[in-house]
Every structure is written in structure tokens, then in C-alpha cells.
Amino acid sequence: MMLMFALAAMCLIGVLIAAPYNGRLNIYLGLVATSTMLLPRVVVGSSHLDSFRVGITGSQPRVMTYTVGIIAILLISWTAGNRRLQVWPFLVLSFFLLTWALFVWANTPPLWAGVVHLLTAAGAWIAGGAIAHEVARRGTYGDRAVACWIAGIILIQTVISLLQFVGFPIFDANQLVVADDGIDGRVGGTLGHPSYIGKVCFLAAFFVLPLVASPDRVTRRVSMFAIGVSFIPLILSGGVLMLSPW
Incomplete structure (x- = not known):
């Protein structure tokens, strides 16, 4: 556990050091690379068994390190003035999932785990667009x-x-x-x-x-x-x- 925290701290330091050279791009890439390819871990929710099932929905809703990274990218991009984020597909998907989860499908923890997982994927798609915009711009x-x-x-x-x-x-x-x-x-x-x-x-x-x-x-x-x-x-x-x- 201590080794994991040490590695995460080193990655954070690396992101902060690299940030001045390519601005937001290095922050975006650092968040994505470390949270998905290096330390994809459960932050909140789910069981210990689900903590290392990368990319597979757990038995309970969970917030992963890459979920936090995606939210951070979206917030940074929005506050930096990027108003071209394609949020409409996310809103449509959210409306569909929440409506069916509340009124059609069985209300169970695995169901909500799947809803959170799909919304995370939709958020990742929008964050990917923000990263692609920065890569193309530079x-x-x-x-x-x-x-x-x-x-x-x-x-x-x-x-x-x-x-x-x-x-x-x-x-x-x-x-x-x-x-x-x-x-x-x-x-x-x-x-x-x-x-x-x-x-x-x-x-x-x-x-x-x-x-x-x-x-x-x-x-x-x-x-x-x-x-x-x-x-x-x-x-x-x-x-x-x-x-x-x-």
C-alpha cells in the first residue's frame, strides 16, 4: 500500500513538473496515463474484490481513479474556456439511463454499478475530445x-x-x-x-x-x-x- 501511494505521489510530481512545458496537455495526459495505465484503483464504493477488476463493472457503484481523472479534465477544460465540449450525447445518455433505471429496470446495486460505469465511459469520450483538441492545437x-x-x-x-x-x-x-x-x-x-x-x-x-x-x-x-x-x-x-x- 505504501508503495502504491509512493508511486502515485511520484506521478503527481511528474505531472506538476511537466505541466509548464505543454500547459494543460501534460496535465490531461498525466491524469489519463496514471489513472488508467498505471494505478486504476477504487476510490469509493464496491468491494475489495472489485478493486483490481479493471474495466469491469463491480457488484456495487464505484468511483475509480480514472473517474476522478475524467472529472478533473472536464473541469479544467471548462474553466479554461473550452466551451466546445460535446456534452449533448452525455446528457441524452444520462436521461435514458436514469429514466430506465428508475422506472423500468430492477433497482439493484449491480444495475446502478452499470449506470455509473456507462456514464463514466461517456464522460471519458468527452474528455478524450478535450485532449484531442489540445494535441491538435499544439x-x-x-x-x-x-x-x-x-x-x-x-x-x-x-x-x-x-x-x-x-x-x-x-x-x-x-x-x-x-x-x-x-x-x-x-x-x-x-x-x-x-x-x-x-x-x-x-x-x-x-x-x-x-x-x-x-x-x-x-x-x-x-x-x-x-x-x-x-x-x-x-x-x-x-x-x-x-x-x-x-
Whole structure:
């Protein structure tokens, strides 16, 4: 637990240090990268078992670290004068979900957990639009910031995965998830279950793949570095993504 708080504090310091260089963009990217790819944890709600089920609705409504990050991005973007946020789809979805949850569907905790989860996804879509606006506005420096943040998170996950592989008890998956015969000898990075680190690294590498063709040399090299390094935790996780081709 202390290690998790220390890592979160380091990430926060990194965001604050990087913020002056690309303004809001580094704050946005730092919030997204750390809350989704590094420390997706439950802040309020749900059970201990649900704390490390990344991307899966729990048995109770919950607020995750990325939920807080999404809200922070929306508030920062709105207060900074960005009035082009596409909020209408969110309002329509909210009206539909709340109406059906109150008057049509069975009123149960898993139902409200799903409602919160879907509204979080809708909020993430709007926050993604705000981030894309900042990246496009800054041109080459925006692409470089995206590549650097993703490469940095993948590098942290790779170091932690290697430490787990050699037997160092850091973010031990057996202490974070229910006993599972399929996780012995596999690494999970900071995400708990080995299946999660494989998915995150695969998606991160896929996300920076277009930046390999960037006209900026730094962006190209950082993107290629991120893609290459992502294979280390991907392989060590021993997930279906590695076994499926065979």
C-alpha cells in the first residue's frame, strides 16, 4: 500500500513538473496515463474484490481513479474556456439511463454499478475530445507529449514486471486477486492480474503506432521505443494475446 501511494505521489510530481512545458496537455495526459495505465484503483464504493477488476463493472457503484481523472479534465477544460465540449450525447445518455433505471429496470446495486460505469465511459469520450483538441492545437509538440507519456508508463510497467519476474515481491498478483491457478509465474505490473498488463501494453503500443510515421524525429524514436519495450511485459504476462497466434 505504501508503495502504491509512493508511486502515485511520484506521478503527481511528474505531472506538476511537466505541466509548464505543454500547459494543460501534460496535465490531461498525466491524469489519463496514471489513472488508467498505471494505478486504476477504487476510490469509493464496491468491494475489495472489485478493486483490481479493471474495466469491469463491480457488484456495487464505484468511483475509480480514472473517474476522478475524467472529472478533473472536464473541469479544467471548462474553466479554461473550452466551451466546445460535446456534452449533448452525455446528457441524452444520462436521461435514458436514469429514466430506465428508475422506472423500468430492477433497482439493484449491480444495475446502478452499470449506470455509473456507462456514464463514466461517456464522460471519458468527452474528455478524450478535450485532449484531442489540445494535441491538435499544439501540433508536433502534442504528438511528442503523447508518445513520451505512453513510453514513460510502459517503461515503469516494464521495470516492475521484470522485478516481479525475478521474484521481487512488488504488486504481487497473488495478494491482489482471488487465487487463480493461471497466474503462477506470470507478471501483472501494477495492475494486479496478468491479463490486464497484457491488454494495456497491447493497446498502448497500438495507440502510438501511427506516431512512428511522425515527421518529428523525437516522436518517431520515442514511439518505436514504446512499442519495442511493450513486448517485455506483454510476453512475461503469458496472456492469451501471446498464446493466440500459436
